[in-house]
Amino acid sequence: MFGYYLDLALRSLKRHRALTALMVLAIAVGIGASMTMLTVMHILSGDPVPTRSSTLFFPQVNPSPAPGERHAPFDMMDYRSATELWSAHRADRQALIASAALKLNAPGVNLPPLMAQTLSTTADFFPMFDVPFRYGDAWTAQDDAQRARVVVISDDLNNKLFGGADSVGRTLRLKGADVRIVGVLAPWRPSPLFYDVAGGRYAEGQTASFYSKPEDVFMPFNSGQDIVGHDYNVFTCWSTAQGSDLRTGPCVWVMLWVQLDSVAKVGAYRDFIAAYAQQQKALGRFVHADDTRMMSLLQWLDFNRAIPGDVRLQTWLAFAFLLICLFNTVGLLLAKFLRRSGEIGVRRALGASRGTVFAQCLVEAGVIGLLGGIGGWLLAMLGLWLVRRQPVEYADLVHLDVPMFLATFGLAIAASLLAGMLPALRASRITPALQLKTL
Amino acid sequence: MQIQPILAALRKYRLATLLIALEIALACAVLCNACFLIVSRLRQTQIDSGIDQRALAVIKLSGFDEAGSIDLNARMLDGLRRIPGMQSVGAINAVPFGQHAGTAGITLDQAGQHFGGVIDFYLGGPGTFEALGLRLVAGRAPQADDFRPLNHFEPDDAPVMVTRTLAEHLWPGADPLGKEFWSDHDHFRVVGVIASLARQDGGEGGPETIQWSVFVPAQPGMYLAGNYLLRADPAQLPRVLRDARAAVVKIAPDAVLDNQASQTLDELRLRYFRADRAMAGILLGVIVALLLVTALGIVGLASFWVTQRSKQIGIRRAIGATRGDILRYFQTENFLIVSFGIALGMLLAYGLNLALMRFYELPRLPLLYLPVGALTLWCLGQLAVLGPARRAAAVPPVVATRSV
Incomplete structure (x- = not known):
């Protein structure tokens, strides 16, 4: 029966080419626009560590000594709080993070010095965030403790400096210090660059930078203190009275990420940071001891409104557009089905039930949806190509993956069936007698 | 032209009329708000920087040793001033759009x-x-x-x-x-x-x-080094900046020139507002596509109506209606539907604006946008219906005598 309906549908579509083209175009444009934006949304709102994002947490304390009204912890921590919490080793895994741009050159490589984005972190960073290695391996906790002059470099940097060869054991010069490469990462592009996300609520929706590439050089946190000095990127300072040492200064610039494998451990860690803040208050270092907070990774991304405001706006726009295209299709399908009133009247008179007429009309709508889906897919490819040409950090991430490819056709057919519902119902209600009289 | 018979005819096609009106309403809401977004985005890019942007450029260095800042400043200021055409060089911590x-x-x-x-x-x-x-x-x-x-x-x-x-x-x-x-x-x-x-x-x-x-x-x-403001005649500025970038390699071999930040102020400004202009472009594209789709919808439905009513049109023509009467009939009908859609659309536009105000901190939609949106849609409707209406007017009176 379905085959017969399909045949009828194709015949009917062929008969009114212009009207068919209009409907297919309307669906295609609507699907193309909404799938372009949905794909961007899908890519930007994905889980950056799918294997264990629910066990990653971001503890925060408020080290500000000013008795002001501030009742929210800073987005980063001061050196002392971060390192003391880290040293307690109360979590299953824990990583300190601080970033800096440093001058880098590679002895024996004929390239001018460049400014490299570097991340000072601790050994747990790599297993905790599932960072893939191409050559060599991460440094050890012992390297952290001994302030070893070792680094792990990104695949990008390895390609740029060493043409993609195994560079483990080679030396780099970072701001005057010689460091030895112990590992080279495989291509790694978390979306967003979750561990660096901070300050999103001050960004006025301009959060595209959260989707930039990971740093090029990773080094042990303690070695970083020796090499980087006060060139670290500082989030903010609660006072301008700076000492010579960033580590004792009034600034927040270190982040702590912890992995907690069970709910009980999460609760215990919350208690731990609360107790730490109380203890620091007793020592006179903190004023706001109750200002502690620990969000999970995904909560933290939400809190920072990681998805750029423009992308959200465009997604709503695309849906409004799809809706208008649907209204359009409903109107055109109505015209199309009712134009065939005579034919439907004959079918009804020959014994077709309302249900069969309804099904036949829906099959026709579905075929239009399928055609519109093909058009929409092509338009979405064009739209994504345009997005990739935009000067935004996430441009290189944007592509149509298999789920979104299937979703394109799913949405197209679902939309056209929905649009076909009302006209099909109308068509199935045609009274045969009235139509036959006019024949 | 009498409106009564048109309304009576529309009552027969209630569903289709409602659909077209709803489509117009949605289009009106999106059109008004998208236009408003475009204008506010473009207005942002027009802000007054307060400086002689066209005559200014920046050279930014990084990676140098902080202890040698004073020496670096002296070398840079002296070296850059020697470039022909350079009017002034000074150390500055930042510039607008940087x-x-x-x-x-x-x-x-x-x-x-x-x-x-x-x-x-x-x-x-x-x-x-x-x-x-x-x-x-x-x-x-x-x-x-x-x-x-x-x-x-x-x-x-x-x-x-x-x-x-x-x-x-x-x-x-x-x-x-x-x-x-x-x-x-x-x-x-x-x-x-x-x-x-x-x-x-x-x-x-x-x-x-x-x-x-x-x-x-x-x-x-030490706390003010590495970032230099250059001033030159606007006509010569690109050449001066090129020379300055080349000179930096010799003046400060110990530092790394920040290529992204070392630009003319015009270029920095252009980049700063790139996302806004891109967004305005996208919105404009959406508006055009939206109007096109709406117009196609009107054309499709109007053609259907013309075919459906060709017999009635023939009868009207046979009993004395001129071509102009038929043309005006369809035009008036379209005007009525579009007006109904616009009335709904204004409410929708206002609601959409409230939502945008809440989530995107946008100001209230100025009332001026509503009549402009309405006028656009009226024109669009008249243009779209013109083709089918002319075809209707071309129906010969003899049709009335067929198959009766």
């Missing part, structure tokens, strides 16, 4: 009780005030002894120039000259008021704060 370097909260009293807002500090060496081309509206420009050395990121007891907007925000109605403010322990005294000077990296706290900046005269040194 990376932000001096953002801090200020208070209006020493105890830090009366918070004034988060503002941007421009720290400039000798000559930069004039090079920027800042327009003084009250008080005085920096003098030679105003340029004091920095012992951290802000100088102490500095005489500063504030923008008119900031002065009005901090001391509404009062004369800002001689007023004081503090940033943590640092004390500043207002000696001049400048017409405008845009913030370094957009307004933290909305577009009304875009002019919240002060100019602080400062001596180049």
Whole structure:
């Protein structure tokens, strides 16, 4: 029966080419626009560590000594709080993070010095965030403790400096210090660059930078203190009275990420940071001891409104557009089905039930949806190509993956069936007698 | 033209009429708000930077040893000044549309009780005030002894120039000259008021704060090094900047030139607003596609109606209606449907604007957009229906006599 309906549908579509083209175009444009934006949304709102994002947490304390009204912890921590919490080793895994741009050159490589984005972190960073290695391996906790002059470099940097060869054991010069490469990462592009996300609520929706590439050089946190000095990127300072040492200064610039494998451990860690803040208050270092907070990774991304405001706006726009295209299709399908009133009247008179007429009309709508889906897919490819040409950090991430490819056709057919519902119902209600009289 | 019979006919096609009207309503809502978004985005890109943008460029260095900053400044200032066509070179911490370097909260009293807002500090060496081309509206420009050395990121007891907007925000109605403010322990005294000077990296706290900046005269040194403001004749500026970039390799081989930041101010501004222009472009594309789809919908449905009613049209023609009568009939019908859609659409547009105001901190939709949107859709409707209506008018009266 379905085959017969399909045949009828194709015949009917062929008969009114212009009207068919209009409907297919309307669906295609609507699907193309909404799938372009949905794909961007899908890519930007994905889980950056799918294997264990629910066990990653971001503890925060408020080290500000000013008795002001501030009742929210800073987005980063001061050196002392971060390192003391880290040293307690109360979590299953824990990583300190601080970033800096440093001058880098590679002895024996004929390239001018460049400014490299570097991340000072601790050994747990790599297993905790599932960072893939191409050559060599991460440094050890012992390297952290001994302030070893070792680094792990990104695949990008390895390609740029060493043409993609195994560079483990080679030396780099970072701001005057010689460091030895112990590992080279495989291509790694978390979306967003979750561990660096901070300050999103001050960004006025301009959060595209959260989707930039990971740093090029990773080094042990303690070695970083020796090499980087006060060139670290500082989030903010609660006072301008700076000492010579960033580590004792009034600034927040270190982040702590912890992995907690069970709910009980999460609760215990919350208690731990609360107790730490109380203890620091007793020592006179903190004023706001109750200002502690620990969000999970995904909560933290939400809190920072990681998805750029423009992308959200465009997604709503695309849906409004799809809706208008649907209204359009409903109107055109109505015209199309009712134009065939005579034919439907004959079918009804020959014994077709309302249900069969309804099904036949829906099959026709579905075929239009399928055609519109093909058009929409092509338009979405064009739209994504345009997005990739935009000067935004996430441009290189944007592509149509298999789920979104299937979703394109799913949405197209679902939309056209929905649009076909009302006209099909109308068509199935045609009274045969009235139509036959006019024949 | 009588409206009564048209309404009676439309009643027969209630569903189709409603659909077209709803489509028009949605289109109207999206059209008004999208136009408003485009205009507000483009208006943002028009802000007055307050400086002689066309004559300015920036050279930014990084990766140099901080201990050698004073020496680096001396070498750079001297070396860059030798470039033919260079009118002035000065050390500055940041420029509008560049990376932000001096953002801090200020208070209006020493105890830090009366918070004034988060503002941007421009720290400039000798000559930069004039090079920027800042327009003084009250008080005085920096003098030679105003340029004091920095012992951290802000100088102490500095005489500063504030923008008119900031002065009005901090001391509404009062004369800002001689007023004081503090940033943590640092004390500043207002000696001049400048017409405008845009913030370094957009307004933290909305577009009304875009002019919240002060100019602080400062001596180049350890905390003011590596970023240089160049001024040259606009016609020569690209060449001067190219020469300057080439010269840096020889003057400061120990530093790395920041290629992204070392640009003319025009180029920096262009890049700064790229996302806004891209968004405006996308919105414009959506509007065009939207109008096209709506027009196609009207054409499709109107053609259907014409075919359906060809017999009735024939009868009307047979009993004396002119071609013009038939044409006007369909035009009036379209006008009525579109008007109904627009009436609904205005309510929708208002609702959509409320949602945008809530989630995107957009201002209220000015009422002017509604009649403009309505006019656009009326025109669109008339244009779309013209084809089918002409076809209807071409139906010969003889049709009436067929198959009766």
